[in-house]
Amino acid sequence: MNRVAFSEILHEKYYHKSLTVKCFVSGKSISPYTIPRKIKIDCYGESDKKCKGSNCKCHNAVIDLWDNKEDFLKFIDVPESKFISTIKLIFKLSCSFKFKVMEVQNAERIFITAQTGKERIKNSGNYICYSLGLGIDVNTYYELEGVSTVDPFSQLGTCLFYKSTKLKSDIDTFLLTKTINNELNEFIVKKPTIENIFCHLNDLYEYYAHNVTKIYNRFNLHLAVDLVFKSALSFKFGHDKIYKGWLDVIIIGDTRCGKGYVAEKLVDYFNIGETISGDNLSYSGLIGGIDNFGNHRVISWGKIPINDRGLVVVDEAQEMDIWTKLSRVRSEGVAEIVKIHKQINNARTRLLFLANPLLKSISSYSYGIQSLTDVVKAPEDIARFDYALVVSHDEVTADEINQVRKELSPMYSSALEQSLIMWIWSRKSSQIIFSDKAIDLTYKKAIEFSKIYSFVIPLIQGENIRIKIAKLAVCFAGRLYSNKDDGKILYVDSIHVECATVFLHLIYKQDSCGYYAMSKLQKTIDIGANKDDLIRVEKYFNAFTNSKPKLMKCLINNNSITSQDLVEQINISRDIGNEIISKLIDLNLIFKKHAGTYIKTPAFNSWLRKKMLGDKREDE
Numbered sequence: 001m002n003r004v005a006f007s008e009i010l011h012e013k014y015y016h017k018s019l020t021v022k023c024f025v026s027g028k029s030i031s032p033y034t035i036p037r038k039i040k041i042d043c044y045g046e047s048d049k050k051c052k053g054s055n056c057k058c059h060n061a062v063i064d065l066w067d068n069k070e071d072f073l074k075f076i077d078v079p080e081s082k083f084i085s086t087i088k089l090i091f092k093l094s095c096s097f098k099f100k101v102m103e104v105q106n107a108e109r110i111f112i113t114a115q116t117g118k119e120r121i122k123n124s125g126n127y128i129c130y131s132l133g134l135g136i137d138v139n140t141y142y143e144l145e146g147v148s149t150v151d152p153f154s155q156l157g158t159c160l161f162y163k164s165t166k167l168k169s170d171i172d173t174f175l176l177t178k179t180i181n182n183e184l185n186e187f188i189v190k191k192p193t194i195e196n197i198f199c200h201l202n203d204l205y206e207y208y209a210h211n212v213t214k215i216y217n218r219f220n221l222h223l224a225v226d227l228v229f230k231s232a233l234s235f236k237f238g239h240d241k242i243y244k245g246w247l248d249v250i251i252i253g254d255t256r257c258g259k260g261y262v263a264e265k266l267v268d269y270f271n272i273g274e275t276i277s278g279d280n281l282s283y284s285g286l287i288g289g290i291d292n293f294g295n296h297r298v299i300s301w302g303k304i305p306i307n308d309r310g311l312v313v314v315d316e317a318q319e320m321d322i323w324t325k326l327s328r329v330r331s332e333g334v335a336e337i338v339k340i341h342k343q344i345n346n347a348r349t350r351l352l353f354l355a356n357p358l359l360k361s362i363s364s365y366s367y368g369i370q371s372l373t374d375v376v377k378a379p380e381d382i383a384r385f386d387y388a389l390v391v392s393h394d395e396v397t398a399d400e401i402n403q404v405r406k407e408l409s410p411m412y413s414s415a416l417e418q419s420l421i422m423w424i425w426s427r428k429s430s431q432i433i434f435s436d437k438a439i440d441l442t443y444k445k446a447i448e449f450s451k452i453y454s455f456v457i458p459l460i461q462g463e464n465i466r467i468k469i470a471k472l473a474v475c476f477a478g479r480l481y482s483n484k485d486d487g488k489i490l491y492v493d494s495i496h497v498e499c500a501t502v503f504l505h506l507i508y509k510q511d512s513c514g515y516y517a518m519s520k521l522q523k524t525i526d527i528g529a530n531k532d533d534l535i536r537v538e539k540y541f542n543a544f545t546n547s548k549p550k551l552m553k554c555l556i557n558n559n560s561i562t563s564q565d566l567v568e569q570i571n572i573s574r575d576i577g578n579e580i581i582s583k584l585i586d587l588n589l590i591f592k593k594h595a596g597t598y599i600k601t602p603a604f605n606s607w608l609r610k611k612m613l614g615d616k617r618e619d620e
Helices: 065-075 080-091 117-123 178-187 194-213 219-229 259-270 323-332 368-375 379-383 414-425 436-452 465-479 494-509 515-527 531-542 545-557 563-570 574-586 602-619
Strands: 018-029 033-043 061-064 097-113 127-132 140-150 157-166 235-237 240-242 248-253 274-277 288-293 296-301 311-315 334-338 342-346 350-355 387-391 432-434 489-492 590-594 597-600
Touching: 033 065, 033 080, 061 065, 065 080, 065 097, 065 127, 065 140, 065 157, 080 097, 097 296, 127 140, 178 414, 194 219, 194 259, 194 494, 219 248, 219 259, 219 350, 219 387, 219 465, 219 494, 235 432, 235 465, 240 465, 248 259, 248 368, 259 274, 259 311, 259 350, 259 414, 288 334, 288 342, 323 334, 323 379, 368 387, 368 515, 387 494, 414 465, 432 436, 432 465, 436 465, 436 494, 465 489, 465 494, 494 515, 531 545, 531 574, 531 602, 545 563, 545 602, 563 574, 574 590, 574 597, 597 602
Parallel strands: 127 157, 248 350, 248 387, 274 311, 311 350, 432 489
Antiparallel strands: 018 097, 018 140, 018 296, 033 061, 033 097, 097 127, 140 157, 235 240, 288 296, 334 342, 590 597
16 A cells, blocks of 8 residues: 555556545535446346357356446446446456346545645645545545546546545644643743833844745734734633634735735745635635536535635735625635535634735825725725735835845744644633733723724724734734643733734834824814804805705715715706815815715714704794
8 A cells, every 4th residue: 555645646656556645625526426336247148149158257147346446437427228338348248138236335526635735736726536435524634545546438537545534634633742832932032021022023023034035124014924823713702702713814015015925935934824816716716616527516615614724825815806705704714605505614714815906006095004995895894804914115125125134043943833833723712811901901902992093994993893902912922822831721911912902003003004194084084073163164054045955955865975966956056066065175074985975074964963953843
């Protein structure tokens, strides 16, 4: 029996040879095959001129396909009317006979791929194979034993497996020994202050830049990518259980800023996760689909459910047009295919999306964070990101980029970094504990953030920002190997909450992003006009005399306003309509939504409602 690497199972040197391979089953036929195993045949004897009489192998004989298992494939997709010719071909029989199927054998068409993301990139895609028997589970690791052969009808390489053993994933098999615990202690910062922690991380990412990614002076970028690897599956936060503890992140920025290099190189360095391109990426490619394969319907899961409990980097995400279809997988970690048959699978996958701005340059936007709304249209889809990093090409000068640099002495080995990630990913929710101070501080910071940042871009909302801060606090605690009980417990303290909030301010206050600056302006708009402005607008409206009721009615009935609305509904000239728009802008009562369309401030809406209600009472 040959133990074979996945990439070699269809190699010519293993043709017709027995082999064992470790792989991942990504899909299979919805219904299994039921094909003959034992067949009783009985020839027509002397009435058939081709019969060899007493030497005839067809006389009252029972043949068993198990003796040469590859022959099972010759019955795949073959109608019963063709069985006689198939049996003749397999057993080289010459005379005519009748047959009866005594025993049958189940078989499943399965799709297998390499075990790890790194191998999948090299081997690209699935192999179509067959497994004898029933019960192969999709989205599961297996060791399969069988023979390498060919499909008798297409001559495509395939394998027929007749023995299967479920395997545990790297997460399930990770064992925190005393030796590993001692090694992981190297990640602990001895005096964990904000300054010390971020200095330590800066040194670490300098090492990554010089030795791994070759992308320099991009601390925020390295940290934003690294934290996705350090997120936990689920955890308890006070009396609540956070079922979705893994991160969902987007990095958007100019081309050649290194976002793809950093993500891809860290995937390689940690030897964890999978990188795919969003260019021409379909829903089936990401989630899965049910297709026709001959006369069979087959289900094949996409990259996100295949990497359940793992990590996927989606590059060129600006090319995707399926954001709204990903709502359930991103919010619940559940992949669902609804066709004639409904299929559901876990997809608790850490997601890192990399995108370029649609205007080609971040500097083309007043605030870089606005580029996010071009790539992801729906506010609810934006809200599902735990954070968004904006990177611009002018953040690092050409002089800084074009310097000769030497590699640095390693801080930690790649294997130790992988062990740290496996430790975090293998922690159950009961093994992640927040201190009381950490919980109190998370709520306090959540209130502060909701007051500072505007939800016009819904990355920070009062309803869920505490959860995002808590998830990031777990990431920082994991990155620094904050633990109790010799590593059994991942321990989150107030310092890790501080790190999470510093990180969010760091990325949202940077000039390339502008989320903080935009929020300050938006908060002013949200507050709206002062008392003097409202007195001035009332005097202005009074000048319209007979048209005033129509003007007020037009403004209160339209959630968004254009000068054309005013012209049509009040019966005024275009110049007067433009004048009204200009006046309302000057008094901070409306603001532009997009070209030619304006939105009223909350204060103006409130004033209009009161005025309209007062006018009605006077009429009564």
